[in-house]
Amino acid sequence: MHSTPPTSVVRRSSRLLALGLLLLCQACSITSHRTEPGGFGRPSSLAAMEADMDRPGPILLDSVVSADWRVPLGGLLNLDSAAAKHAHLSDNPAEPIQIYAHVLRHPTQGVFLVDTGVSAKILADPGRYGLHWLLRQFMPLDAIQIRKPTEQIVEQLPGKLQGVLFTHLHIDHISGMPDIAPTVPLYVGRGEASTPSFLNLFVQGASDALLDGKAPLRELASAGAADEPLSGVVDVFGDGSLFALNVPGHTPGSVAYLARTPQGPILLTGDTCHTSWGWTHSVEPGSYTTDQPMNRRSLLALKALAERHPALRVRLGHQPL
Numbered sequence: 001m002h003s004t005p006p007t008s009v010v011r012r013s014s015r016l017l018a019l020g021l022l023l024l025c026q027a028c029s030i031t032s033h034r035t036e037p038g039g040f041g042r043p044s045s046l047a048a049m050e051a052d053m054d055r056p057g058p059i060l061l062d063s064v065v066s067a068d069w070r071v072p073l074g075g076l077l078n079l080d081s082a083a084a085k086h087a088h089l090s091d092n093p094a095e096p097i098q099i100y101a102h103v104l105r106h107p108t109q110g111v112f113l114v115d116t117g118v119s120a121k122i123l124a125d126p127g128r129y130g131l132h133w134l135l136r137q138f139m140p141l142d143a144i145q146i147r148k149p150t151e152q153i154v155e156q157l158p159g160k161l162q163g164v165l166f167t168h169l170h171i172d173h174i175s176g177m178p179d180i181a182p183t184v185p186l187y188v189g190r191g192e193a194s195t196p197s198f199l200n201l202f203v204q205g206a207s208d209a210l211l212d213g214k215a216p217l218r219e220l221a222s223a224g225a226a227d228e229p230l231s232g233v234v235d236v237f238g239d240g241s242l243f244a245l246n247v248p249g250h251t252p253g254s255v256a257y258l259a260r261t262p263q264g265p266i267l268l269t270g271d272t273c274h275t276s277w278g279w280t281h282s283v284e285p286g287s288y289t290t291d292q293p294m295n296r297r298s299l300l301a302l303k304a305l306a307e308r309h310p311a312l313r314v315r316l317g318h319q320p321l
Contacts, residue, residue: 028200030169030251031207034216035193041234041244043223049233049243049258054311057241057260060105063268063315064153066117066176070094070143075288076274076318083281094143097275097318099172101153102268104259109237110162113153114257114268116176120149122210129178130206131171138202139171150176165236165244167270167317168192168251170288171203177210186215189246190222190232192253197290220244220255227294229301247272247302249295250285256302264311271317272298279303279316 073092077084101117122129126141153176154161163185167173169192180186211217224232224246232246236257245256250271257268271288272295273279282303284296306312314321 028196028198028204029194030197030200031193031204031211031217033193033208033211033214035188036216036218037190038219038221040187040218041221041236042238043221044233044235044243046230046233046245049235049240050305050308052240053243053258053260053265054309055260056262056264058107059241059259059261061259061261061266062103064101064103064117065098065147066101066150066153067099067147068145069097069099069172069318071097071140074286076285077278078284078286078292081283083283087281089277095275098320099144099175099318100315101150101176102315103153103157104165104242105158106237106241111157111159112162113164113176113180115167115173115270116164116180117148117150117153118144118146118172118175119151119178120146121178122175128209130209132205135202135206150179154179163187165255165257166192167256167268168254169207170251170271171206171210173271174207174210177214180214182213182215184215186211186217188217188219189244189253189255190219191226192219192251192255193217195252197252199290219253222246226252229294229298230305245302247298249291249293249298250289252290254298258312264313265309266313266315267302267306268315269302269317272302273316274318276316276319276321279314279321 073095099118102114104112161184165187220234222232222234229247230245234244236242236244241260243258247254247256256270259266274285284292284299289295
């Protein structure tokens with residue numbers, strides 16, 4: 001005959017289990033891949049960037065649609081926002097989006113990617129890259145239709161790949177890493193790789209697998225407040241041609257990039273804004289974002305920047321504007 005443990009023992013065990021899970025979640029970063037803090041780029045300021053950004057610059061920027069995808073609208077857009085409710089928006093389980101790789105060419109620094117597109121390898125063998133069954137329930141790989149795999153993007157670059165600049169480290173932005181050479185430098189926003197989060201408990205294995213054997217992650221040399229949108233501006237190449245802007249919220253270390261091109265400035269928002277509707281109506285992402293209030297602050301800061309500079313062309317995280 002089995003005896004029932006005393007209620008006090010059950011409660012104590014439950015508390016210990018809960019404490020253990022809490023400590024585990026608090027200690028869980030998005031990846032355990034090696035990170036080298038600081039040192040890349042030169043700290044600048046929003047005022048310095050804005051003083052020069054409308055002047056034509058040397059960067060050539062080509063945004064490549066690596067894959068088409070369909071995911072729930074409620075992840076991409078905060079459907080509880082006043083604007084979404086006023087428009088009577090409801091969740092669409094198969095909202096069409098794109099996964100991009102942005103090819104950036106600098107006349108002396110060479111060729112870089114901003115985010116990576118999608119490698120065909122992860123669709124062929126998702127388990128090898130940590131995309132286990134549970135994770136695939138939230139990231140439906142069977143809905144991804146590749147147009148141009150990362151391998152092909154890299155092969156067609158007009159020169160050797162000098163580095164990858166990540167807007168953030170969510171899996172759909174690092175899913176081209178199997179096709180990136182181990183020696184290629186990788187750059188992230190401050191705190192992006194190390195800030196703990198509960199959600200990281202589910203994705204760290206995949207992030208680690210995708211980054212396995214690759215170069216360490218190097219943090220951009222931002223000097224601004226980590227929790228204040230656009231307070232940290234990095235002059236990436238030190239010549240005023242490309243700027244990295246801290247836009248926390250979607251992830252703690254999310255980065256937007258502003259490039260001065262011969263045709264005028266271009267802003268890559270990353271996933272500070274996923275959709276064209278979200279940008280037009282100033283609505284932040286939904287369940288896919290870590291901190292919605294902070295994400296909204298970053299989105300409004302980018303929109304205010306665009307309003308101050310009407311020539312600025314905006315390229316969103318997952319839809320054309």
